[in-house]
Amino acid sequence: MKKLFVKLKISCKVFRSVESQRHRKIYFLRVFLLSFGGLQLSEELRWLSWRLSRLAETVRVRVPSYGSLCLACKAGRMLCGKARCPLLLKAEMMLKSPVFKASERVEGSSPPGVFVGRLGYPKVYLGPLIPPFHGDTSTLDLPEAWLGKSLEEIVGLRYSLVRGLSKVRVDQPQTGGKLLDQLHEMILSERPVEAEAEFTRKPRGSILLSDESQPFGPSAPLKTLKIIPQTADRQLEKYYYDWDLKAWDAVLSLYRAGLPISRIQKAFSLGMFGEKRFRRLVPTRWSITAVDSMVSLSLVGEIKNYPPINEYRVYSFKHLDNLFAALLTPEAWEFEWIEAWFPGTVWNPAGEKAEFMGDYEGYKGRTTYPEVGGCYFSARLAVAEALKAERRQAGVLILREIHGGYLLPVGVWNVRESVRAMLKSKPEKFSSLKEALKALEAKLTIRLETWLKTSKILRKLLYQRKLSA
Amino acid sequence: MFRVVLSDARAWRRLLDAISTLVEEATFDVKPEGMYLRAMDPSHVAMVDFEYEKDAFQEFECTEASKICVGLGEMLKLLKRVGSGETLEISLDREANRLVMKLTGRYTRRFALPLLQPSTSELPTPRLAFDARVKLDADHLRDAILEVSNVSDQVRFIAGQDKLSLIGESETGKVEIDFERDNPSVYEFNVQGEVKALYGVGFLEDMVKAGSDNSKLVSVEFSTDKPVKLDYELPPKGRLTYYLAPRIE
Numbered sequence: 001m002k003k004l005f006v007k008l009k010i011s012c013k014v015f016r017s018v019e020s021q022r023h024r025k026i027y028f029l030r031v032f033l034l035s036f037g038g039l040q041l042s043e044e045l046r047w048l049s050w051r052l053s054r055l056a057e058t059v060r061v062r063v064p065s066y067g068s069l070c071l072a073c074k075a076g077r078m079l080c081g082k083a084r085c086p087l088l089l090k091a092e093m094m095l096k097s098p099v100f101k102a103s104e105r106v107e108g109s110s111p112p113g114v115f116v117g118r119l120g121y122p123k124v125y126l127g128p129l130i131p132p133f134h135g136d137t138s139t140l141d142l143p144e145a146w147l148g149k150s151l152e153e154i155v156g157l158r159y160s161l162v163r164g165l166s167k168v169r170v171d172q173p174q175t176g177g178k179l180l181d182q183l184h185e186m187i188l189s190e191r192p193v194e195a196e197a198e199f200t201r202k203p204r205g206s207i208l209l210s211d212e213s214q215p216f217g218p219s220a221p222l223k224t225l226k227i228i229p230q231t232a233d234r235q236l237e238k239y240y241y242d243w244d245l246k247a248w249d250a251v252l253s254l255y256r257a258g259l260p261i262s263r264i265q266k267a268f269s270l271g272m273f274g275e276k277r278f279r280r281l282v283p284t285r286w287s288i289t290a291v292d293s294m295v296s297l298s299l300v301g302e303i304k305n306y307p308p309i310n311e312y313r314v315y316s317f318k319h320l321d322n323l324f325a326a327l328l329t330p331e332a333w334e335f336e337w338i339e340a341w342f343p344g345t346v347w348n349p350a351g352e353k354a355e356f357m358g359d360y361e362g363y364k365g366r367t368t369y370p371e372v373g374g375c376y377f378s379a380r381l382a383v384a385e386a387l388k389a390e391r392r393q394a395g396v397l398i399l400r401e402i403h404g405g406y407l408l409p410v411g412v413w414n415v416r417e418s419v420r421a422m423l424k425s426k427p428e429k430f431s432s433l434k435e436a437l438k439a440l441e442a443k444l445t446i447r448l449e450t451w452l453k454t455s456k457i458l459r460k461l462l463y464q465r466k467l468s469a
Numbered sequence: 470m471f472r473v474v475l476s477d478a479r480a481w482r483r484l485l486d487a488i489s490t491l492v493e494e495a496t497f498d499v500k501p502e503g504m505y506l507r508a509m510d511p512s513h514v515a516m517v518d519f520e521y522e523k524d525a526f527q528e529f530e531c532t533e534a535s536k537i538c539v540g541l542g543e544m545l546k547l548l549k550r551v552g553s554g555e556t557l558e559i560s561l562d563r564e565a566n567r568l569v570m571k572l573t574g575r576y577t578r579r580f581a582l583p584l585l586q587p588s589t590s591e592l593p594t595p596r597l598a599f600d601a602r603v604k605l606d607a608d609h610l611r612d613a614i615l616e617v618s619n620v621s622d623q624v625r626f627i628a629g630q631d632k633l634s635l636i637g638e639s640e641t642g643k644v645e646i647d648f649e650r651d652n653p654s655v656y657e658f659n660v661q662g663e664v665k666a667l668y669g670v671g672f673l674e675d676m677v678k679a680g681s682d683n684s685k686l687v688s689v690e691f692s693t694d695k696p697v698k699l700d701y702e703l704p705p706k707g708r709l710t711y712y713l714a715p716r717i718e
Binding site: 304331332333334362456463464465466467468 | 511
């Protein structure tokens with residue numbers, strides 16, 4: 001009876017999100033029937049579930065609590081405005097992937113990888129990521145090496161790891177625990193780690209009926225884990241055993257020593273740095289942003305000591321149907337990051353008006369969390385890195401247009417690596433702002449006039465006068 | 470030889486706060502007549518001009534003109550726990566290249582902080598003529614700017630024969646504030662013709678906050694599409710002046 005209640009509650013939420021009156025009735029009826037029939041077997045989801053029938057036991061189709069356009073679209077009407085149905089792409093890749101057929105026992109070479117969930121904080125799900133095969137798997141969990149791969153390949157990478165689950169309090173790094181110690185050993189290892197995990201049941205995955213959900217591999221509660229650790233990375237090990245050094249210093253030292261951001265982030269999420277009494281697990285999602293934020297903050301502090309660049313520069317870069325463009329100005333440090341989503345959904349079918357979201361920081365930096373989220377810090381890191389290498393500062397505006405071919409979000413690494421690559425490419429250089437803006441507009445599909453409404457830097461460049469002039 | 474004593478250490482901290490809204494490092498010009506500072510923010514949009522004459526100090530000893538550059542962040546950190554009624558003595562330790570601050574009150578504290586390389590560029594006094602000059606209650610100006618900042622990132626100054634208006638407008642709403650000529654919070658009102666200008670609210674906010682912490686009165690001076698000058702008097706013998714460049718759409 002309780003179950004039924006929960007289902008009815010979900011159906012009510014779906015019901016509320018539907019716009020038109022006529023649809024409401026049909027929706028209510030359908031969802032009502034769904035909640036009795038059970039989502040998995042229902043007629044309503046046949047278009048997706050028959051494709052996944054071979055995986056019926058391991059892949060569950062979930063309806064998000066905020067409702068779903070996909071229920072009405074059925075991969076036919078293209079309501080989300082994407083070039084292809086993201087759910088069908090996921091289903092196709094799931095069928096190809098070996099992990100959704102994995103048994104209760106999985107053995108393989110972990111990249112090494114771990115995952116810390118964020119739900120239930122401060123009691124979170126923690127576990128290893130293990131592929132069901134052996135070999136050099138190091139790139140499976142190394143976003144630094146993913147630039148240039150197709151969307152299918154990236155989804156394939158995400159669908160190649162099985163995740164173990166074990167509920168742990170976030171302050172466990174202070175006391176230690178068997179599983180946590182094993183995971184620490186895995187992450188310390190320089191090369192992939194042979195691992196064998198036993199689960200209490202077969203690993204299961206899910207497809208969320210939403211065009212904006214990241215691909216995730218299957219998971220199962222962990223019973224036992226056996227690993228054969230490899231030689232430890234000496235740098236990482238040094239900071240792991242330093243109980244008195246602050247996490248901030250450990251992260252920055254490792255970054256300067258040349259360790260990839262993704263490796264620092266994994267160790268950070270397992271609470272492997274910092275003063276002992278403050279060590280704790282950090283959910284993977286938060287730890288990525290934490291590391292980007294810390295490293296970029298430190299780099300920005302350094303570049304402020306350098307002179308500004310000598311000219312206006314325009315860069316651009318395309319990746320996974322994302323269009324990035326940058327304008328660097330010969331000014332003191334300031335930074336702005338703006339995203340334009342081409343929704344093309346039922347509510348905005350022509351896709352002429354994109355949704356804009358952006359954040360700005362002046363010379364003194366920022367104290368609040370940006371509205372756009374973690375990608376702001378990933379972009380700031382890439383920018384600060386490039387300027388630091390050149391020993392210059394600049395005013396930096398980065399624009400990102402997200403087009404229909406970007407079927408599903410793949411993670412903030414996409415922003416970090418794309419902006420890194422963009423700033424390594426050869427820029428167009430200009431001595432006047434006017435020419436630079438013209439060149440910038442030529443790179444973009446949205447007109448500069450529209451960007452101007454959101455961009456503080458553009459407005460400042462055009463309208464703000466100076467005292468010295 | 471340089472040594473000064475300030476009777477109110479807290480007031481000094483508030484002044485440093487006011488300067489730190491624009492710059493991270495401050496180069497003070499110390500002369501036998503007093504202490505001066507002029508600095509521009511890194512984007513060259515705003516400027517601060519600070520004067521504290523000899524008589525404003527409880528004791529003032531300076532035999533030759535020199536430049537003293539310090540990191541304001543560090544100095545403010547050291548002065549964080551200054552109590553009311555404490556006196557501050559500032560002197561130089563040339564040999565160790567340090568600035569020495571001695572706080573006397575409940576007990577004696579001595580801080581030393583490293584001197585930085587002073588900036589060599591001399592900033593000229595901006596040559597500006599102002600068509601509007603309005604002397605206001607500093608707190609009221611601060612409140613007005615903060616209210617405008619709720620809806621907009623820029624504020625339009627309009628001065629006519631009978632009032633000074635501050636207007637902010639954006640998609641989120643509109644705020645309009647009038648200081649009438651005969652309003653009790655207006656002390657002087659001197660406007661020629663109609664004067665209009667637009668300024669970014671970011672800097673303005675920091676300036677009016679810091680200014681009102683240090684002074685009760687402010688004189689606002691500006692001309693059409695020209696910089697605005699905010700002049701705060703620091704009794705007995707001092708002055709804190711901000712300049713801000715306009716926006717022109």
